[in-house]
Amino acid sequence: MKSYLAAAIQMTSVPNLEKNLAQAEELIDLAVRQGAELVGLPENFSFMGDEKEKLAQGDVIAQKSEQFIKIMAQRFQITILGGSFPVPVPDTGKVYNTSILVDPNGQELIRYQKVHLFDVNVPDGNTYQESSTVMAGKELPSIYPSSDLGNIGVSICYDVRFPELYRHLADKGCDVVFIPAAFTAFTGKDHWQVLLQARAIENTCYVIAPAQTGTNYARRQTHGHAMIIDPWGTILADAGEKPGVAIAEIKPTRLEQVRRQMPSLQHRVF
Numbered sequence: 001m002k003s004y005l006a007a008a009i010q011m012t013s014v015p016n017l018e019k020n021l022a023q024a025e026e027l028i029d030l031a032v033r034q035g036a037e038l039v040g041l042p043e044n045f046s047f048m049g050d051e052k053e054k055l056a057q058g059d060v061i062a063q064k065s066e067q068f069i070k071i072m073a074q075r076f077q078i079t080i081l082g083g084s085f086p087v088p089v090p091d092t093g094k095v096y097n098t099s100i101l102v103d104p105n106g107q108e109l110i111r112y113q114k115v116h117l118f119d120v121n122v123p124d125g126n127t128y129q130e131s132s133t134v135m136a137g138k139e140l141p142s143i144y145p146s147s148d149l150g151n152i153g154v155s156i157c158y159d160v161r162f163p164e165l166y167r168h169l170a171d172k173g174c175d176v177v178f179i180p181a182a183f184t185a186f187t188g189k190d191h192w193q194v195l196l197q198a199r200a201i202e203n204t205c206y207v208i209a210p211a212q213t214g215t216n217y218a219r220r221q222t223h224g225h226a227m228i229i230d231p232w233g234t235i236l237a238d239a240g241e242k243p244g245v246a247i248a249e250i251k252p253t254r255l256e257q258v259r260r261q262m263p264s265l266q267h268r269v270f
């Protein structure tokens with residue numbers, strides 16, 4: 001594993017596929033110009049909108065999103081996570097909330113279908129019933145062992161509240177975990193950063209957390225603060241509240257140092 005720059009992209013996706021892909025491309029370009037070699041896009045980067053609209057356009061969104069990620073990877077010669085996009089599941093009327101990690105040759109390295117669905121009545125009055133349109137994935141995410149970039153793990157948004165998923169990734173030797181999100185503004189202000197830091201600290205790994213921000217559609221407000229956190233829990237970069245990128249260096253020496261200073265993964269009893 002080498003030292004390299006990673007980027008967590010922050011955007012305001014809206015109910016317009018082409019607009020979102022254009023915004024994503026601009027931000028990927030910005031990240032690459034600053035030297036990023038590993039880049040993550042947020043949950044639902046290519047479409048944030050009414051659930052019914054998302055389903056109606058599901059096939060087009062899935063096909064264009066996947067093609068977009070592969071083209072970006074090859075054009076910019078980066079490894080990139082398509083934070084998530086809907087992929088229709090035949091004969092169900094539902095989609096998988098899907099993330100793919102793609103290498104600079106346009107080769108798919110990991111495909112993960114979100115396991116934990118956000119069926120929550122948020123105390124601000126908004127109700128989310130992700131399972132009404134999304135089929136829950138049934139498998140734990142896998143790790144991609146990159147000799148250059150380290151062992152890369154993937155998860156999506158609400159998964160961050162389920163530490164057992166990250167412990168599974170840690171068991172597989174995870175060095176860098178992606179947590180792309182579209183966190184609600186209401187839960188985000190109190191929980192987002194704390195949860196991300198907890199996952200980094202307890203698993204002594206880097207966290208790359210791309211995010212949605214601002215007003216996406218109707219009353220849907222997302223929290224922003226895409227960030228990169230080191231294995232000690234220190235926030236290395238925070239994109240704030242506007243669209244942009246959080247960029248930071250991922251260092252194998254820092255991983256080794258923190259794992260030496262705080263060997264908690266070796267002290268597990270259960």
Ligand SMILES: O=C(O)CNC(=O)[C@H](CS)NC(=O)CCC(=O)C(=O)O
Pocket residue numbers: 043044048049118128129130157158161181182183184187188191220
């Ligand atoms: O809403 C959309 O349009 C697209 N879907 C999402 O953004 C997903 C599923 S509803 N959001 C989350 O998982 C938020 C979790 C969260 O905010 C928390 O855990 O507090």
